[in-house]
Amino acid sequence: xxxxxxxxxxxxxxxxxxxxxxxxxxxxxxxxxxxxxxxxxxxxxxxxxxxxxxxxxxxxxxxxxxxxxxxxxxxxxxxxxxxxxxxxxxxxxxxxxxxxxxxxxxxxxxxxxxxxxxxxxxxxxxxxxxxxxxxxxxxxxxxxxxxxxxxxxxxxxxxxxxxxxxxxxxxxxxxxxxxxxxxxxxxxxxxxxxxxxxxxxxxxxxxxxxxxxxxxxxxxxxxxxxxxxxxxxxxxxxxxxxxxxxxxxxxxxxxxxxxxxxxxxxxxxxxxxxxxxxxxxxxxxxxxxxxxxxxxxxxxxxxxxxxxxxxxxxxxxxxxxxxxxxxxxxxxxxxxxxxxxxxxxxxxxxxxxxxxxxxxxxxxxxxxxxxxxxxxxxxxxxxxxxxxxxxxxxxxxxxxxxxxxxxxxxxxxxxxxxxxxxxxxxxxxxxxxxxxxxxxxxxxxxxxxxxxxxxxxxxxxxxxxxxxxxxxxxxxxxxxxxxxxxxxxxxxxxxxxxxxx
Amino acid sequence: xxxxxxxxxxxxxxxxxxxxxxxxxxxxxxxxxxxxxxxxxxxxxxxxxxxxxxxxxxxxxxxxxxxxxxxxxxxxxxxxxxxxxxxxxxxxxxxxxxxxxxxxxxxxxxxxxxxxxxxxxxxxxxxxxxxxxxxxxxxxxxxxxxxxxxxxx
Numbered sequence: 001x002x003x004x005x006x007x008x009x010x011x012x013x014x015x016x017x018x019x020x021x022x023x024x025x026x027x028x029x030x031x032x033x034x035x036x037x038x039x040x041x042x043x044x045x046x047x048x049x050x051x052x053x054x055x056x057x058x059x060x061x062x063x064x065x066x067x068x069x070x071x072x073x074x075x076x077x078x079x080x081x082x083x084x085x086x087x088x089x090x091x092x093x094x095x096x097x098x099x100x101x102x103x104x105x106x107x108x109x110x111x112x113x114x115x116x117x118x119x120x121x122x123x124x125x126x127x128x129x130x131x132x133x134x135x136x137x138x139x140x141x142x143x144x145x146x147x148x149x150x151x152x153x154x155x156x157x158x159x160x161x162x163x164x165x166x167x168x169x170x171x172x173x174x175x176x177x178x179x180x181x182x183x184x185x186x187x188x189x190x191x192x193x194x195x196x197x198x199x200x201x202x203x204x205x206x207x208x209x210x211x212x213x214x215x216x217x218x219x220x221x222x223x224x225x226x227x228x229x230x231x232x233x234x235x236x237x238x239x240x241x242x243x244x245x246x247x248x249x250x251x252x253x254x255x256x257x258x259x260x261x262x263x264x265x266x267x268x269x270x271x272x273x274x275x276x277x278x279x280x281x282x283x284x285x286x287x288x289x290x291x292x293x294x295x296x297x298x299x300x301x302x303x304x305x306x307x308x309x310x311x312x313x314x315x316x317x318x319x320x321x322x323x324x325x326x327x328x329x330x331x332x333x334x335x336x337x338x339x340x341x342x343x344x345x346x347x348x349x350x351x352x353x354x355x356x357x358x359x360x361x362x363x364x365x366x367x368x369x370x371x372x373x374x375x376x377x378x379x380x381x382x383x384x385x386x387x388x389x390x391x392x393x394x395x396x397x398x399x400x401x402x403x404x405x406x407x408x409x410x411x412x413x414x415x416x417x418x419x420x421x422x423x424x425x426x427x428x429x430x431x432x433x434x435x436x437x438x439x440x441x442x443x444x445x446x447x448x449x450x451x452x453x454x455x456x457x458x459x460x461x462x463x464x465x466x467x468x469x470x471x472x473x474x475x476x477x478x479x480x481x482x483x484x485x486x487x488x489x490x491x492x493x494x495x496x497x498x499x500x501x
Numbered sequence: 502x503x504x505x506x507x508x509x510x511x512x513x514x515x516x517x518x519x520x521x522x523x524x525x526x527x528x529x530x531x532x533x534x535x536x537x538x539x540x541x542x543x544x545x546x547x548x549x550x551x552x553x554x555x556x557x558x559x560x561x562x563x564x565x566x567x568x569x570x571x572x573x574x575x576x577x578x579x580x581x582x583x584x585x586x587x588x589x590x591x592x593x594x595x596x597x598x599x600x601x602x603x604x605x606x607x608x609x610x611x612x613x614x615x616x617x618x619x620x621x622x623x624x625x626x627x628x629x630x631x632x633x634x635x636x637x638x639x640x641x642x643x644x645x646x647x648x649x650x651x652x653x654x
Contacts (some may be wrong), residue, residue: 009617009625046629178623181585182623186625218568220625221639222639226541249528251527252566253566253567286523330627331585331586331627331628370587404586404589405589406589407604
């Protein structure tokens, strides 16, 4: 008997470790041999912990599992109260286009044999047949853009590093996924760590870099453990070694270290303050050497691009947003989780159809897209197609593709205040608009909350200063949530709103 | 109080283990905190000397990051997520209830040293909020009861 149960953080947070122990205990009690694989998550977080059982070569899903449901896995499976049917046939799974996440939830994350049996290393095999320039061309032609949020073309960044002359170059993977509503990096690293390693090796081949670092968050203990184990295995199997080797590093709770230049400072053992650009990290990055800094999903998308060709990837998408995007649907939502699909669905389709509306059953009031620095979208903008330019055209951003759903109990003035407060806590302190502006921003929102509407133009002006004058996206994008809350939900900023209600 | 000889011996081992590493300061501070439960301030000048940086720089780096603590924490550390996705799932009310129950504000430790309460901004559990971490253990859809049950007495 073969059972899969995720080791993914979300599954664990909902009790998967206890369920796993109960499965092992039940099997021992019955004297029935069971192979228990701790896989990644399929992304249906509302069904976690989701167990899968092999029935005649097909994986059947059971969830959300409780301790009381464990014994039933050893009985008549058809009448199990949590039986959901074949996993691949579930509507959530069927409608997706899983390119980057093809293996997540499917394979044993730490089995290199499983990885190879499911298409792993095909991208690297092809890359090894090509020269540096041809790999860069392939990635450029795929249209892949930085999935961390900035959307800069990955191939162009690689070309800059590839053309740079230096005795040492580096690949740095930005796995400092600090944005609320985002967990794609975490899920990928927990569910398919070799995919990221393969992507980094290919990046090394393309640019001439021989050393890599993955900068992870201390808030992701499971992902750190899986990645460290995967690097050990890759080294033992000679995937990593003299030609390219890499190391896992852990941050220390500073949100701003998700910004590439402060990440590089942190990696060098310094305060995570932002560096002015230029020089670009591609020319003077880690230790002053040419460095590719890419997000986890950007790097993990490279193996499939190399394996199936740039055209296959590019044929998905909309406008200048090519390929697929792992949407992360979160907050007050009925069906939350990870959903990989080509760019182009509208925000309304994502929230209402895929997400199924709010978990509370109340109407959706706002959706924050792109993390704490992303804009709040009202229902009126639900026809916006999911793409970089399309969201920018509505004064928003897609960022790392996280969506936080709020029901009508949300107070948008409070959310605007939180955006300023968060910026004040996490500001690295290097530039004045961010360091001082965020503190003044909290005060100005407090004035508005007390009924002083004359402070509204001041808030607008302050946001403008932060947007234009900040050194990086923390101060520069904090105005997005603040201004979108003010623009789209003006009633929440009016005095005596409570009395009026 | 740490014995200074003990501190120096254990610190020397940590520094030796990180020799030759590019950008070793953060890994060293993590290792020191793992060994001592906090970063003893007496350790900073020794680390600074070893890495050939100024004491001010070592202090500046340590104090920049939320994770590193100057003083030991309580026997349990309870981290509650305060980020937007958890707020959408009622984390503010949960935090207020936990604070009232423990009689602690953020970053405070109970008088008997049982528990330290800290905010955290995102554990990546955004589709099963409110999220928390108790002594490194992740908790999704947290309630006051489930959290307090996990705090070591």
